[in-house]
Amino acid sequence: QVHLVQSGTEVKKPGASVKVSCKVSGYTLTELSMHWVRQAPGKGLEWMGGFDPENGETIYAHKFQGRVTMTEDTSTDTAYMEVSSLRSDDTAVYYCASPVIIDALDVWGQGTTVTVSS
Amino acid sequence: FMLTQPHSVSESPGKTVTISCTRSSGSIATNYVQWYQQRPGSAPTPVIYEDDQRPSGVPDRFSASIDSSSNSASLTISGLKTEDEADYYCQSYDGSNHRVFGGGTRLTVL
Numbered sequence: 001q002v003h004l005v006q007s008g009t010e011v012k013k014p015g016a017s018v019k020v021s022c023k024v025s026g027y028t029l030t031e032l033s034m035h036w037v038r039q040a041p042g043k044g045l046e047w048m049g050g051f052d053p054e055n056g057e058t059i060y061a062h063k064f065q066g067r068v069t070m071t072e073d074t075s076t077d078t079a080y081m082e083v084s085s086l087r088s089d090d091t092a093v094y095y096c097a098s099p100v101i102i103d104a105l106d107v108w109g110q111g112t113t114v115t116v117s118s
Numbered sequence: 119f120m121l122t123q124p125h126s127v128s129e130s131p132g133k134t135v136t137i138s139c140t141r142s143s144g145s146i147a148t149n150y151v152q153w154y155q156q157r158p159g160s161a162p163t164p165v166i167y168e169d170d171q172r173p174s175g176v177p178d179r180f181s182a183s184i185d186s187s188s189n190s191a192s193l194t195i196s197g198l199k200t201e202d203e204a205d206y207y208c209q210s211y212d213g214s215n216h217r218v219f220g221g222g223t224r225l226t227v228l
Contacts (some may be wrong), residue, residue, distance in 0.1 A: 035217070044222040045154070045162065045207050052215045061216060095161055102173050104152040108161035
């Protein structure tokens with residue numbers, strides 16, 4: 001059974017960067033296609049990007065290209081998502097998620113709260 | 119493209135409710151639609167994948183379909199239970215495998 005365990009709460013100032021981790025257990029990271037989804041307070045889900053197995057590359061939602069970087073460390077089965085030049089509207093819960101059994105995001109991390117405030 | 123859902127729906131226990139998800143451009147039939155349930159304070163979980171398939175463990179009270187004439191997908195929950203009260207999100211793809219979520223629908227079972 002696969003589990004995704006994310007890093008803890010972060011508080012950052014505007015203009016700073018944040019790097020959230022997502023540790024995989026039960027599977028190896030190479031067996032998954034990791035995606036990142038965020039949810040601002042009281043708002044809906046927003047897909048940020050993820051690994052596209054069809055072309056073997058990480059793809060990003062257009063609004064995050066250039067400001068978000070998703071990386072993987074296969075030696076520790078840990079995925080990372082870094083957001084730079086943080087703004088107050090980046091305040092959100094950030095989730096890692098992956099398809100495992102079905103063609104949908106069926107395994108999710110517990111979420112990491114990132115607060116951007118001066 | 120965008121996926122538009124009603125902000126909220128409500129219905130009584132035992133009744134049936136349908137949540138719509140309308141695609142703004144491109145055919146709804148071209149890319150699979152998934153549906154997620156999110157209870158307060160929890161991560162989302164899929165209740166429908168590949169337009170109309172139920173993951174293991176999801177009761178058959180949950181069903182879904184797509185309608186090309188209205189360019190929309192629908193999630194139907196029958197025999198409503200109080201435990202079905204949650205936010206529901208549709209999700210589909212563009213031509214480059216980018217995922218797009220609908221704005222979400224708050225289901226109240228009263």
